[in-house]
Amino acid sequence: MEMKLDPPWQRALEQIKTWARVNSPWVIHYNSGSCNGCDIEILATLTPRYDLERFGIKLQGSPRHADVLICTGPVSLQSRDRLLRIYEQMPEPKFVVAVGSCGISGGAFQGCYNVVGSIGDVIPVDAYVPGCPPRPEAIIHGVVALLQSLQKKDAAPQSVEE
Amino acid sequence: MDAQQIGKGKFVVPIGPQHPALKEPGHFEFTVDGEIVTGASVRLGYVHRGIEKGAENRNYTQAMYLMERVCGICSHVHATAFALGTEKLAGITAPPRAQAIRSLVGELERIHSHLLWLGVAAHEGGFDTLFMYSWRDREVVMDLLEGLTGNRVNYSVNVIGGVKVDVDDAQRDAILKGVDFLEERTHHYIKIITTDETLLGRTVGVGVMTKEQAIELGAIGPTGRASGLERDVRVDAPYAGYKDFPVRLVTDEAGDLQARFVVRMKELLESYRLIREILDHLPTGDLTVRAPRRIPAGETVSRVEAPRGELFYYIKSNGTDMPERVKIRTPSLCNWASVINLAPGYKLADMPMILSGIDPCFSCNDRLIKVNDRSVSQVWTWEDLRQHGIEYYR
Numbered sequence: 001m002e003m004k005l006d007p008p009w010q011r012a013l014e015q016i017k018t019w020a021r022v023n024s025p026w027v028i029h030y031n032s033g034s035c036n037g038c039d040i041e042i043l044a045t046l047t048p049r050y051d052l053e054r055f056g057i058k059l060q061g062s063p064r065h066a067d068v069l070i071c072t073g074p075v076s077l078q079s080r081d082r083l084l085r086i087y088e089q090m091p092e093p094k095f096v097v098a099v100g101s102c103g104i105s106g107g108a109f110q111g112c113y114n115v116v117g118s119i120g121d122v123i124p125v126d127a128y129v130p131g132c133p134p135r136p137e138a139i140i141h142g143v144v145a146l147l148q149s150l151q152k153k154d155a156a157p158q159s160v161e162e
Numbered sequence: 163m164d165a166q167q168i169g170k171g172k173f174v175v176p177i178g179p180q181h182p183a184l185k186e187p188g189h190f191e192f193t194v195d196g197e198i199v200t201g202a203s204v205r206l207g208y209v210h211r212g213i214e215k216g217a218e219n220r221n222y223t224q225a226m227y228l229m230e231r232v233c234g235i236c237s238h239v240h241a242t243a244f245a246l247g248t249e250k251l252a253g254i255t256a257p258p259r260a261q262a263i264r265s266l267v268g269e270l271e272r273i274h275s276h277l278l279w280l281g282v283a284a285h286e287g288g289f290d291t292l293f294m295y296s297w298r299d300r301e302v303v304m305d306l307l308e309g310l311t312g313n314r315v316n317y318s319v320n321v322i323g324g325v326k327v328d329v330d331d332a333q334r335d336a337i338l339k340g341v342d343f344l345e346e347r348t349h350h351y352i353k354i355i356t357t358d359e360t361l362l363g364r365t366v367g368v369g370v371m372t373k374e375q376a377i378e379l380g381a382i383g384p385t386g387r388a389s390g391l392e393r394d395v396r397v398d399a400p401y402a403g404y405k406d407f408p409v410r411l412v413t414d415e416a417g418d419l420q421a422r423f424v425v426r427m428k429e430l431l432e433s434y435r436l437i438r439e440i441l442d443h444l445p446t447g448d449l450t451v452r453a454p455r456r457i458p459a460g461e462t463v464s465r466v467e468a469p470r471g472e473l474f475y476y477i478k479s480n481g482t483d484m485p486e487r488v489k490i491r492t493p494s495l496c497n498w499a500s501v502i503n504l505a506p507g508y509k510l511a512d513m514p515m516i517l518s519g520i521d522p523c524f525s526c527n528d529r530l531i532k533v534n535d536r537s538v539s540q541v542w543t544w545e546d547l548r549q550h551g552i553e554y555y556r
């Protein structure tokens with residue numbers, strides 16, 4: 001259901017939405033075929049030394065409650081449909097962060113027969129975090145950079161960019 | 163999570179592959195009668211990437227990088243097993259110092275893996291405080307690994323014929339200091355898991371596996387040792403540095419979840435002792451021997467003890483610089499049977515704990531897919547399989 005307001009009000013509403021989203025994005029994590037290395041580093045970002053939650057970021061269980069999908073690993077044939085399904089279940093606007101070299105290009109698994117390709121081949125990705133695996137600091141930087149780019153776009157109508 | 167009804171009062175609860183508890187995809191179906199689980203099944207394969215096949219198109223050095231990435235948590239043991247097998251084929255042995263460093267990094271990795279597991283298992287039990295504490299302390303060993311190898315995960319320590327990192331005095335002191343700190347913390351954790359009421363309520367008498375069952379189900383690693391199974395490759399068939407630095411076996415008789423906690427924590431203490439011993443008596447000498455680029459034809463097996471149990475590698479060489487066949491059997495796969503057989507009779511709420519009790523690792527067991535199509539004969543010839551593969555991926 002889309003609410004239609006007068007343009008100034010609509011703009012104000014968009015601003016409030018962006019403000020809320022930037023201050024407390026809920027993320028969901030899916031492993032589409034990774035070696036676990038990236039996943040344990042993502043988990044490490046939530047723990048006391050790195051504490052991602054100080055940015056208001058919360059790891060969520062259900063795609064329907066999430067704003068950001070953090071995805072790791074190359075996409076394997078079996079998890080491809082799952083990844084699409086999770087992506088489609090997320091409410092708009094949604095953002096995707098691909099973590100690890102595998103998510104960028106297939107990494108070490110390039111050419112393996114059950115690997116479809118990178119995450120970008122399957123769903124649109126907004127931010128890439130390189131590394132095998134990236135350090136927790138790098139993952140935090142990636143997420144924060146995504147949030148900042150949202151802030152800059154501010155009230156402009158948002159679309160998911162390739 | 164949606165449930166579908168089968169028969170009267172019975173539901174099938176499908177969980178996964180994307181689920182809040184575990185960080186990796188696996189699909190489970192639990193049949194429940196009220197709160198009690200009456201049947202369980204697991205479907206794996208979401209992380210199947212085709213690593214064994216992929217290794218056949220890479221030379222030994224490249225394949226080593228691929229093997230490390232079978233699993234990010236126990237990457238070092240994979241590379242060690244692969245290196246040991248390849249060295250056996252090539253007829254060389256790594257120098258003693260290299261062997262000792264392999265064991266050293268292997269033990270550091272075990273510490274990181276067991277602390278990681280303690281946190282995840284506590285989290286499944288709803289004890290998030292312990293999760294946060296153990297992961298905070300785990301950062302200490304991550305720092306040591308990073309200082310030693312340059313990377314927090316996937317350390318890439320092994321080369322064929324030796325190792326590429328050395329331990330200097332500063333690193334030695336740092337490791338000893340870190341180990342002292344961790345030892346103190348581990349004693350604290352042992353106190354928690356044996357005295358904390360809430361945790362005891364969730365672990366004592368849950369998922370009990372007798373020694374006979376453990377043998378029958380082929381349980382290995384800490385899961386088996388918690389049921390009194392005296393099996394540890396480091397003891398039974400010492401490899402790398404374990405010949406010079408023997409390991410004491412840690413077992414427990416209880417066989418329940420609590421025993422699995424205790425065994426893993428006591429193994430940590432054993433790892434600390436071993437690390438000190440290795441550092442005190444580190445052999446001097448070279449780090450590598452020269453390895454041929456083409457490995458002589460032949461086949462071999464190598465076994466190592468991963469944090470989760472026995473890891474088995476089969477390598478076949480045809481005389482070129484690429485392996486002809488690599489077969490990996492990982493510990494998590496062996497332990498699945500125990501979960502599926504132990505689950506019935508316990509509450510649905512206990513399932514995450516029982517699951518995490520074996521320290522499952524999906525990325526390492528998802529190298530296998532089963533073709534389940536009743537319309538065709540179950541026995542496939544090589545030609546059938548090949549044809550099926552061509553049709554399937556067309």
Ligand code: SF4
Nearest residue numbers: 034037100101102132
């Ligand atoms: S980028 Fe590296 S650590 Fe991350 S999933 Fe790929 S192989 Fe594993």
